[in-house]
Amino acid sequence: MSAGPTGEIYRIDWLPGTDTLHGTCHCGREHTSQDPIEMWEWMLAHPSGHSAPENESQGNGS
Template sequence: MTAPAGQEVYRVDWVPGTDVLHGTCHCGAEHSAEDPVALWEWMLAHPRGHRMRGDGS
């Protein structure tokens, strides 16, 4: 999915059969949490705590 120019897209998916939510930040960093508030706080705190996919960490 491509965001309209100047807009950021955040994605939150539920992991079926669990209480876990999996979030993807507009930068491509990913994080999972059971607490939806904690997940959104992580995403909106960009870039603090983010690790990009493929960055070796």
């Protein structure tokens, strides 16, 4: 049984001239990888693995 469409949009762009993929999860987090399988695993594991960018996690007192 399928739950139907969720409205979540995942986007993977190839960066021309490189072997790098740039992914954007439906939550807005971004990730880069050269391995398409690793990229999809990262996206589909939402929210696991979606750590805060370093500049957000430092110096905010939490």
